[in-house]
Amino acid sequence: MRTEIYVDNAATTKMLPEVIGTMIPYFSENYGNPSSVYEIGARSREAVMDAREKAGAVIGAKPEEIYFTSGGTESDNWVLTAVYDYYGGKKNHIITSKIEHHAILRTCEYLERVRGADVTYLPVGRDGRVDPDDVLHAIRPETCLISVMTANNEIGTIQPVREIGLIAKSKGVWFHTDAVQAYGHIPIDVEEDHIDFLSISAHKLGGPKGIGALYIRRGIKIGSFMRGGAQERNRRAGTENVPGIAGFGKAAEIAQRDMAERADHERMLRDHLLKKLRAEIPLLSVNGSMEHRLPGNLNVCVPYAETEMMVINLDLAGIAASGGSACASGSLDPSHVLLAIGLSYERAQNSVRFTISHENTIEEMDRVGEAFAKIVERLRKMSPGYAKTVKGKENL
Numbered sequence: 001m002r003t004e005i006y007v008d009n010a011a012t013t014k015m016l017p018e019v020i021g022t023m024i025p026y027f028s029e030n031y032g033n034p035s036s037v038y039e040i041g042a043r044s045r046e047a048v049m050d051a052r053e054k055a056g057a058v059i060g061a062k063p064e065e066i067y068f069t070s071g072g073t074e075s076d077n078w079v080l081t082a083v084y085d086y087y088g089g090k091k092n093h094i095i096t097s098k099i100e101h102h103a104i105l106r107t108c109e110y111l112e113r114v115r116g117a118d119v120t121y122l123p124v125g126r127d128g129r130v131d132p133d134d135v136l137h138a139i140r141p142e143t144c145l146i147s148v149m150t151a152n153n154e155i156g157t158i159q160p161v162r163e164i165g166l167i168a169k170s171k172g173v174w175f176h177t178d179a180v181q182a183y184g185h186i187p188i189d190v191e192e193d194h195i196d197f198l199s200i201s202a203h204k205l206g207g208p209k210g211i212g213a214l215y216i217r218r219g220i221k222i223g224s225f226m227r228g229g230a231q232e233r234n235r236r237a238g239t240e241n242v243p244g245i246a247g248f249g250k251a252a253e254i255a256q257r258d259m260a261e262r263a264d265h266e267r268m269l270r271d272h273l274l275k276k277l278r279a280e281i282p283l284l285s286v287n288g289s290m291e292h293r294l295p296g297n298l299n300v301c302v303p304y305a306e307t308e309m310m311v312i313n314l315d316l317a318g319i320a321a322s323g324g325s326a327c328a329s330g331s332l333d334p335s336h337v338l339l340a341i342g343l344s345y346e347r348a349q350n351s352v353r354f355t356i357s358h359e360n361t362i363e364e365m366d367r368v369g370e371a372f373a374k375i376v377e378r379l380r381k382m383s384p385g386y387a388k389t390v391k392g393k394e395n396l
């Protein structure tokens with residue numbers, strides 16, 4: 001069935017008409033290369049400058065601290081490898097968490113396997129959060145970088161970024177945060193949070209896909225990831241994706257303007273949906289902290305119903321939700337995030353993620369709640385484990 005209700009906004013978001021409208025001229029009449037000296041090139045150059053300012057403003061960064069990349073994955077790869085190379089192997093220890101996105105985890109694994117890095121993967125509690133004390137105790141003289149995400153893409157839990165930033169600063173270690181899910185959704189201030197590097201992706205906030213940025217604190221001299229031309233002040237070679245950058249800038253501007261209002265709306269819808277699900281689905285629980293959580297994220301564990309079956313049945317009902325991260329869907333392995341918060345293999349494969357946007361409505365939440373409750377009931381009828389569990393527990 002055609003998707004009628006989209007509640008997978010952590011995977012990607014719909015572009016706003018204003019964003020598309022901002023991009024179009026840079027595909028057509030303003031097609032100049034921003035590096036060219038003549039007027040048509042200057043138009044593109046101005047668009048890039050304008051977007052840099054808007055993208056930086058969301059996190060309190062100066063325009064010259066924003067470097068456009070092809071997205072969150074490139075930004076994550078760039079910062080880890082470039083910081084590692086900066087120290088030339090003399091400082092080879094990286095601290096990260098077990099629940100990072102694969103763009104971080106796979107890069108750490110690469111640095112361990114090929115370049116001799118030593119990586120500490122910090123655990124998280126049942127609430128899905130890193131303990132800042134664990135960060136402090138993991139720091140060694142050879143630690144070159146702490147990389148802990150701002151908010152998790154599966155369970156939406158928000159990390160104690162400011163506390164970690166303060167620890168990093170007091171120990172003289174650089175701090176990177178993957179803010180792909182958080183940027184434009186919750187307030188972040190690179191100064192107050194003591195952040196040295198921050199990864200952004202435009203398609204998570206109503207911008208286009210294939211464009212993002214890395215914030216690099218002024219004065220830090222890490223090398224480039226893409227080698228070639230002198231674009232992005234010699235730090236990121238390759239002709240700029242001008243339409244993408246312009247769209248990113250517009251999406252950032254709107255996200256900053258509407259952040260509080262959007263968050264209130266999303267939180268209200270999320271709580272409404274949760275209430276409905278709790279009322280209708282026995283044994284349902286929420287994965288990760290409700291208190292420290294992105295406003296639009298709801299990730300629930302529904303024992304005796306399989307993730308894949310729930311997601312397929314939701315799709316058949318015209319509802320787009322997911323089992324975890326979009327990048328990992330298709331993989332039958334249980335989510336590393338759900339395992340890290342202490343779920344068993346089985347329960348990790350009984351979980352579904354709904355990620356709500358400012359465009360969703362309360363009627364949609366009612367429809368999702370009703371459809372999901374029916375799906376779970378149907379699936380559980382086929383589960384011998386469920387029948388055994390509920391036998392004699394009429395109040396469940």
Ligand code: PLP
Binds near residue numbers: 011152325
């Ligand atoms: N980091 C996190 C936390 C993400 O959620 C994602 C995308 O889902 C990425 C990085 C990768 O971003 P991109 O899709 O722009 O490469």
